[in-house]
């Protein structure tokens with residue numbers, strides 16, 4: 013295959029990034045937005061040693077599972093790169109992905125349950141982070157075209173809560189009217205790099221964060237005065253990110269107006285969320301994820317449980333009423349402060365939260381002779397470190413409840429726990445991110461022998 017060549021290809025599979033996979037003359041080709049069962053004419057965009065990337069020129073045979081996407085920009089940008097696949101097939105795709113990863117490491121005896129569907133299939137996100145750039149002389153918000161930093165302007169973000177889109181557009185218009193320059197990443201100049209909007213779905217409280225190159229800019233006070241008049245806005249921050257980087261947020265947040273946090277609810281618990289704290293983005297599905305994890309943990313009132321990678325304490329605090337003691341660990345200091353506050357405002361007295369890296373604190377706790385009954389882990393995409401796993405096992409938990417947003421690292425870590433005498437017979441995918449290829453899973457590893 014050569015660049016710009018047009019090839020006819022039958023799509024036989026879907027990659028974990030939701031690209032159609034086919035073969036031409038023994039070589040693999042990944043075709044953007046093509047679906048299994050389709051025959052397409054595709055233009056080769058890029059070639060590598062053993063594979064190539066291509067885009068559809070024409071669909072010769074269309075899959076019966078293809079659905080019409082409201083805006084082609086959703087597929088161009090990767091904002092909703094699975095939106096062209098019927099929802100029930102998206103759920104099957106996620107289940108299959110986990111099954112294939114297990115099969116690759118000869119763990120196909122472990123059953124992968126059907127993916128738990130999300131109650132909302134669009135407009136489910138309680139948080140948006142959108143780039144701000146100048147396009148054709150105008151400040152725009154949108155999403156980057158896939159594998160690039162070209163901004164595709166958007167007004168309807170499809171997966172965001174509709175109120176969040178309303179606020180994003182209102183802030184965009186305020187920035188335009190006040191002639192605030194958008195960030196230019198080539199020249200590393202301008203002011204506003206990203207807009208972040210978070211909404212407490214249960215409370216309606218909205219936080220606006222202007223991610224800026226400088227700590228202040230001319231006219232900022234007037235911009236803030238106007239943003240605070242937008243219905244629902246309770247908190248306005250400036251996040252200062254002066255670096256030449258693709259990382260969205262800088263390390264310092266300055267409160268410009270209103271509250272330091274917004275409130276939201278999961279089940280009957282209230283949570284205060286500050287700007288840099290992690291909070292599950294699909295509010296309609298979060299209680300179902302936690303219920304599944306807590307139910308499968310089979311908690312007892314004598315249990316000491318660990319909530320590792322605890323964010324603002326949501327899992328541990330949801331489990332606290334079933335157990336004797338909760339001990340949480342989280343690396344973001346502001347989130348630990350939120351977790352402590354959240355225990356207090358919900359009158360939960362058996363939960364303690366500690367700031368630090370889980371892989372540093374767990375070995376210290378194990379050395380001091382801590383004995384645990386159940387350990388909940390909910391790490392970022394890179395999963396757990398071997399040091400953490402080693403130390404966690406030393407504390408003798410009967411069960412490890414693993415909540416994962418990356419099935420590849422989940423399967424890797426499951427193998428390490430299995431080497432140490434833990435086992436599981438099922439993994440449950442939970443759809444936290446409809447219209448995208450992202451997969452969330454829960455599995456419970458039980459101790460079968462003393463190591």
Ligand SMILES: C[S@@+](CC[C@H](N)C(=O)[O-])C[C@H]1O[C@@H](n2cnc3c(N)ncnc32)[C@H](O)[C@@H]1O
Pocket residue numbers: 289290291292320321322323324325326327341342343344347368369370371390391392417
């Ligand atoms: C997927 S989130 C889960 C948060 C929480 N359990 C929830 O459901 O909202 C992962 C969390 O791990 C934290 N984190 C990342 N690396 C960490 C580390 N090395 N040690 C402890 N926490 C870490 C992140 O700040 C984030 O809050």
